[in-house]
Amino acid sequence: MARWEPGAPERLQQAALELFASRGFEQTTATDIAQSVGLTERTFFRHFSDKREVLFGGQEVVVQAFLDGVESAPPGTSPIEIVASALRSATAVFPDDRRSTSRLRQSVIDRNPALRERERHKLASIATAVADALRARGVGEVAATLAAESGVTVFGLAFAQWIREGEQRSLTEIAAAVLRELLALTGEAAASLGSP
Amino acid sequence: MARWEPGAPERLQQAALELFASRGFEQTTATDIAQSVGLTERTFFRHFSDKREVLFGGQEVVVQAFLDGVESAPPGTSPIEIVASALRSATAVFPDDRRSTSRLRQSVIDRNPALRERERHKLASIATAVADALRARGVGEVAATLAAESGVTVFGLAFAQWIREGEQRSLTEIAAAVLRELLALTGEAAASLGSP
Numbered sequence: 001m002a003r004w005e006p007g008a009p010e011r012l013q014q015a016a017l018e019l020f021a022s023r024g025f026e027q028t029t030a031t032d033i034a035q036s037v038g039l040t041e042r043t044f045f046r047h048f049s050d051k052r053e054v055l056f057g058g059q060e061v062v063v064q065a066f067l068d069g070v071e072s073a074p075p076g077t078s079p080i081e082i083v084a085s086a087l088r089s090a091t092a093v094f095p096d097d098r099r100s101t102s103r104l105r106q107s108v109i110d111r112n113p114a115l116r117e118r119e120r121h122k123l124a125s126i127a128t129a130v131a132d133a134l135r136a137r138g139v140g141e142v143a144a145t146l147a148a149e150s151g152v153t154v155f156g157l158a159f160a161q162w163i164r165e166g167e168q169r170s171l172t173e174i175a176a177a178v179l180r181e182l183l184a185l186t187g188e189a190a191a192s193l194g195s196p
Numbered sequence: 197m198a199r200w201e202p203g204a205p206e207r208l209q210q211a212a213l214e215l216f217a218s219r220g221f222e223q224t225t226a227t228d229i230a231q232s233v234g235l236t237e238r239t240f241f242r243h244f245s246d247k248r249e250v251l252f253g254g255q256e257v258v259v260q261a262f263l264d265g266v267e268s269a270p271p272g273t274s275p276i277e278i279v280a281s282a283l284r285s286a287t288a289v290f291p292d293d294r295r296s297t298s299r300l301r302q303s304v305i306d307r308n309p310a311l312r313e314r315e316r317h318k319l320a321s322i323a324t325a326v327a328d329a330l331r332a333r334g335v336g337e338v339a340a341t342l343a344a345e346s347g348v349t350v351f352g353l354a355f356a357q358w359i360r361e362g363e364q365r366s367l368t369e370i371a372a373a374v375l376r377e378l379l380a381l382t383g384e385a386a387a388s389l390g391s392p
């Protein structure tokens with residue numbers, strides 16, 4: 001029965017995105033997706049536990065990339081520099097040939113409040129995982145959360161910029177620029193508000 | 197019919213928190229809450245549209261306080277200093293006599309995933325409102341989001357610290373300290389990562 005379908009997950013993912021984008025997420029069933037590329041519903045569920053997984057299935061890879069970036073920073077690296085390393089690692093998961101798929105995926109998420117909620121939850125989980133990894137490296141409680149949340153905010157903003165029509169820079173370049181903007185912003189304020 | 201009940205909303209809120217904390221949020225009905233302070237379900241629904249509103253009803257006040265703080269910063273103030281002003285304004289909504297109620301409320305939220313989700317959504321809405329207000333003051337697109345998200349992260353961390361057992365400092369003091377920690381963290385990194 002379980003015939004091997006070469007490239008089935010990728011074909012299902014691409015078909016799902018196109019159907020979600022044209023018909024709407026709620027109006028598209030797993031069967032619709034499978035049939036549109038000549039596969040069965042059974043094949044769909046062999047690869048994805050549900051319809052949402054087509055959109056959020058790659059989450060562990062992104063989380064792991066963030067954590068690998070935290071891990072690979074040499075001892076003695078400051079919390080924000082560790083986050084910079086995590087951002088370089090996580091953004092490398094999205095090379096430019098994923099840009100148009102990412103753009104389509106985001107347009108589907110942005111139009112559905114439940115999917116936006118789920119995305120917010122996923123980003124919050126990344127921040128929690130990064131903060132835990134920072135604390136495991138000896139970064140203080142509050143500093144770890146601040147650094148991790150900043151990293152996820154930078155990632156989110158960079159991602160939104162990366163998928164804009166006409167944007168040419170890589171996600172890695174954009175994230176580095178957004179992080180520099182954050183540092184410039186806070187640096188400007190540190191002088192007048194004072195550091196501890 | 198609609199007898200005026202002096203202090204009814206406050207009594208209902210306090211009773212609700214105690215019941216949510218002892219029995220659990222899901223296990224407590226609006227009728228339970230009303231009856232526990234000798235009021236009717238009808239009175240409950242005159243003051244709150246649903247059970248969750250008892251927990252999240254004050255949201256507009258907090259958002260408005262953030263926006264008032266943005267508004268009251270003098271022209272030419274840097275984005276992070278505007279956020280510092282917003283934090284002073286928002287934290288003033290929580291004087292120390294609200295600390296024990298806030299602690300009880302948070303313990304209810306922390307034990308219920310749906311309530312945690314709603315809280316995350318509320319915080320995200322505050323960040324969006326603050327970012328919009330910053331943009332209306334001429335702060336750039338990316339800088340506005342970075343500054344607003346940082347402000348909300350600082351608020352959340354300060355709030356969690358404020359309701360810890362034994363904490364004596366005011367929420368305003370804690371938020372100022374957390375913001376200084378963020379500035380110190382980023383200042384440390386700015387030197388090695390470089391500003392644009």
